Amino acid sequence: MSILxxxxxxxxxxxALAAxxxxxxxxxxxxxxxxxLLGKFLCFAIVAVGIGLAWGRGGMLTLxxxxxxxxxxxxxxxxxxxADAELRGDTVPDFMQIxxxxxxxxxWVPFTSPxxxxxxxxxxxxxxAFVLGLGVFKRRVKGAYFAILSQALAAAFAILLVGQQSTGGSNGLNRFRTFFGFNLNDPANKQMLFFIAAGVLLAVVAITRQLMNSRYGELLVAVRDQEERVRFLGYDPANIKLVAYVTAAFFAGLAGALFVPIVGIISPADVGIVPSIAFLIGVAIGGRSTLLGPVLGAIGVAWAQSAFSESFPSGWTYAQGLLFIVVVGFFPAGVAGLFALLKRKKKASSDEPAPPGPEDETEPTERMEMAR
Known part of the structure; x- marks a missing residue:
């Protein structure tokens, strides 16, 4: 095999091309x-990579x-x-004073330290994620029950935040002025945040690629397809699932931390059921079982939402739901899977034997006699 x-x-x-x-x-x-705006989409793509690992490879529908x-x-x-309150000489943030x-x-006190x-x-x-996954997977909770449980967790978390005035309630936290000493109003610093998000995305994709191509990646797919058989071979499927689930949570936490200084706001509306499902839709459309499918799907869906909602504010939700239904119903492997299918069909057609020529029109038995 050649190097290229x-x-x-x-x-x-x-x-190199992505960089x-x-x-x-x-x-x-x-x-x-x-x-x-693209930096915001990259944050969604980081979450999508983790979902692709847990759902696409591990079969865990993480809602x-x-x-x-x-x-x-x-x-x-x-x-x-x-940090903004300290710059003003105050002891508490502005919304707490109000x-x-x-x-x-x-x-809040531990987070005074960077x-x-x-x-x-x-x-x-x-x-x-480790504590939750340990309790869920060791009890062999899977399938729709795991999906419902994870969705209920998101709903409970959003409701908890709405009721907390110390975290801004339903308005959330916003109007950030600095990022570890850098002025967020400076365009150069905004570009720096984009570069950080891009670097994190590339690193996350590289880590996920390594996991997928390793022995662990083979075990994760085996657990998805034949969990009982993997258990019979001496492996604990709960531990294998747990690694993917914790990795996906780690990626999501990084994405959330980058989302805040790039977008400038975080509220319960960004962490509840609706955004969790939106993450999943991007992964499903892009192709959950591939490496780059979740990335491209998340960026594409987020871009479409931004573009179409500007012209059709009330129609995007219906279009998003329709798109999800079409992909799940007719292209379950996503757009990346569709391209892979077309590539396999093209390869199969090119490998077909050529039709027999005039010299090959004799019967096989006759050719064998002639060979003798």
């Missing part, structure tokens, strides 16, 4: 507003990724609000 056609070098070429598009082409052709997305987002937002809160709540905030974003969503 080997899978390894094709993957490196793909990463070129994100770091050179996008900043050159997009305005500051559109670049920030509650908004929880882990929200955990990362709110931890980042809390730190940014505290609500009559004069002291910083106890669970290091603790970063560690919390990296660890807490994964730890929550």
């Amino acid at each position: 056609t080997s899978g390894r070098y094709r993957a490196w070429a793909g990463f 070129l598009l994100l770091y050179v082409v996008a900043p050159a052709v997009l305005s500051d507003f559109r670049l920030s 509650g990724q908004g929880v882990f997305f929200g955990l990362g987002a709110y931890m980042m937002a809390m730190h940014l609000k505290i 609500a009559g809160i004069r002291e910083l709540p106890g669970y 290091i603790v905030t970063i560690l919390g974003i990296l660890l807490i969503p994964a730890l929550v």
Whole structure:
């Protein structure tokens, strides 16, 4: 096999092309507003990569990724609000002063430290997923029951946030001025945030590719298809599922933390049932069992929502639902699966034997006699 056609070098070429598009082409052709909008879409793509691993490869219909997305987002937002209050010389953020809160709540205090905030974003969503997954998978909860449970978790988390005045209630947290000392109103710093999101997305895709192509990736697919057979071979399917579920939660927490300074707001509406299902729709449309399908699907659906909602604000929800029904009903492997199917058909047609020529019109037995 030549170097240019080997899978390894094709993957490196793909990463190089993606880096070129994100770091050179996008900043050159997009305005500051559109670049920030693309950064928002990249955050959704990071979540989608984790869903593709857990759902596409592991068969776990994760309808509650908004929880882990929200955990990362709110931890980042809390730190940014505290930092803004310190710049003004206040002890509590501005919305707390309006609500009559004069002291910083106890669970806000750790997020005064940037290091603790970063560690919390990296660890807490994964730890929550580990505890939940351990309890669910060890009891062999799967299929529709797991999907309903994860969706109920997202709904409960959103309701909890709405009732908390110390996290902004239904309005959430917004109006951030700085990001670890950098002014968020500076276009150069906004571009820096886009570059960070692009780098995280590339790293997440690389990690997921390594998992998919490893021995673990084979076991994850085997658990999805024949869980009892994997258990009979001596492996614990619960542990295999748990790794994928925790990894997906870790990716979602990172995406939420990046979403806050890029978009400038986080509220319960961004972490409940509706956004969790929206994450899933992008993955399903792109192709849940592929590596790049979830990324392209999430970015494409988010772009379509932004573009069509500007012209048809009330019609996008119906169009999104119709698109999801069409894909699930007629193209269950998504757009990426459709392209793969067309590629296999083209290859099969090219491999068909040519029709017999005039010299091949003799019967096989006659040719054997002639050979003798």
